Amino acid sequence: xxxxxxxxxxxxxxxxxxxxxxxxxxxxxxxxxxxxxxxxxxxxxxxxxxxxxxxxxxxxxxxxxxxxxxxxxxxxxxxxxxxxxxxxxxxxxxxxxxxxxxxxxxxxxxxxxxxxxxxxxxxxxxxxxxxxxxxxxxxx
Amino acid sequence: xxxxxxxxxxxxxxxxxxxxxxxxxxxxxxxxxxxxxxxxxxxxxxxxxxxxxxxxxxxxxxxxxxxxxxxxxxxxxxxxxxxxxxxxxxxxxxxxxxxxxxxxxxxxxxxxxxxxxxxxxxxxxxxxxxxxxxxxxxxx
DNA sequence: TACACTGTACTATATCACTAATACACCTTT
DNA sequence: AAAGGTGTATTAGTGATATAGTACAGTGTA
Numbered sequence: 001x002x003x004x005x006x007x008x009x010x011x012x013x014x015x016x017x018x019x020x021x022x023x024x025x026x027x028x029x030x031x032x033x034x035x036x037x038x039x040x041x042x043x044x045x046x047x048x049x050x051x052x053x054x055x056x057x058x059x060x061x062x063x064x065x066x067x068x069x070x071x072x073x074x075x076x077x078x079x080x081x082x083x084x085x086x087x088x089x090x091x092x093x094x095x096x097x098x099x100x101x102x103x104x105x106x107x108x109x110x111x112x113x114x115x116x117x118x119x120x121x122x123x124x125x126x127x128x129x130x131x132x133x134x135x136x137x138x139x140x
Numbered sequence: 141x142x143x144x145x146x147x148x149x150x151x152x153x154x155x156x157x158x159x160x161x162x163x164x165x166x167x168x169x170x171x172x173x174x175x176x177x178x179x180x181x182x183x184x185x186x187x188x189x190x191x192x193x194x195x196x197x198x199x200x201x202x203x204x205x206x207x208x209x210x211x212x213x214x215x216x217x218x219x220x221x222x223x224x225x226x227x228x229x230x231x232x233x234x235x236x237x238x239x240x241x242x243x244x245x246x247x248x249x250x251x252x253x254x255x256x257x258x259x260x261x262x263x264x265x266x267x268x269x270x271x272x273x274x275x276x277x278x279x280x
Numbered sequence: 281t282a283c284a285c286t287g288t289a290c291t292a293t294a295t296c297a298c299t300a301a302t303a304c305a306c307c308t309t310t
Numbered sequence: 311a312a313a314g315g316t317g318t319a320t321t322a323g324t325g326a327t328a329t330a331g332t333a334c335a336g337t338g339t340a
Binding site: 081090092096097098103104105106113119120124129 | 162165205219220221227239243245249251259260263
């Protein structure tokens with residue numbers, strides 16, 4: 001099991017857990033439809049309270065990332081495309097945040113650009129497929 | 141004054157304030173060396189407690205984003221380049237986060253790439269210069 | 281010096297977030 | 311029905327957050 005939380009980090013445990021689960025899903029460690037460990041089992045492994053795990057699961061369900069049912073368990077939901085407009089706004093916000101971060105870090109435009117290209121290449125297969133544009137092998 | 145905080149948002153006021161100040165600096169609304177409003181003045185305008193503003197200022201000083209001195213006030217610090225290795229790690233982390241976000245949003249690679257390019261173009265002049273270090277900051 | 285500004289420290293208080301312990305509700309299998 | 315798994319509600323304790331009020335400390339200026 002790849003989860004790890006630090007109660008002393010200042011970041012709420014359930015938030016840490018949410019982030020790790022999101023990442024696990026995005027990277028493919030967890031697949032659509034897969035059953036998550038039970039709240040008790042995961043709580044036992046992380047030495048935390050089942051309610052803390054439950055809170056993480058609940059919030060992830062509100063975000064449509066998990067699907068849970070009493071007596072059955074929690075499962076990884078299918079990725080679903082949200083509103084076009086909301087998607088655009090959320091993406092813009094994320095990019096804005098990235099730029100602010102880059103500014104604070106004194107990262108120059110070229111370094112940022114190169115870093116992005118590399119990272120995108122690594123993630124290309126994980127991201128959802130677009131309209132049709134499938135043109136590999138073009139690297140500047 | 142462009143600051144705005146919402147006590148009901150769930151996010152601590154001092155955190156909201158920190159984010160807005162960071163953004164203001166990154167976008168150029170606040171310039172290096174500029175004096176920040178006093179804790180009392182800003183507290184009065186936002187209808188919050190001076191201690192809350194002070195806490196935001198203090199944390200920003202710890203992050204080397206502000207410089208404050210008793211009797212003088214708080215000022216926007218000069219952007220300084222951190223450790224090369226830390227910079228790289230932080231940037232990679234930020235990019236990783238962006239990818240996870242894009243995955244959750246079901247944004248395809250092309251849309252993400254185009255969005256990034258556009259955003260980068262808008263921010264190019266704000267980001268630090270790479271090879272040649274030109275610094276035309278002698279107006280005023 | 282006296283004064284007016286700056287940030288800071290110190291209580292005290294109220295509220296809320298976070299976590300934990302316990303008990304409850306639901307589903308499947310025997 | 312019983313048992314053993316699932317998630318969830320309830321309650322309570324602890325700490326973070328925000329407020330208010332007061333006092334202190336440093337700087338610049340009249």
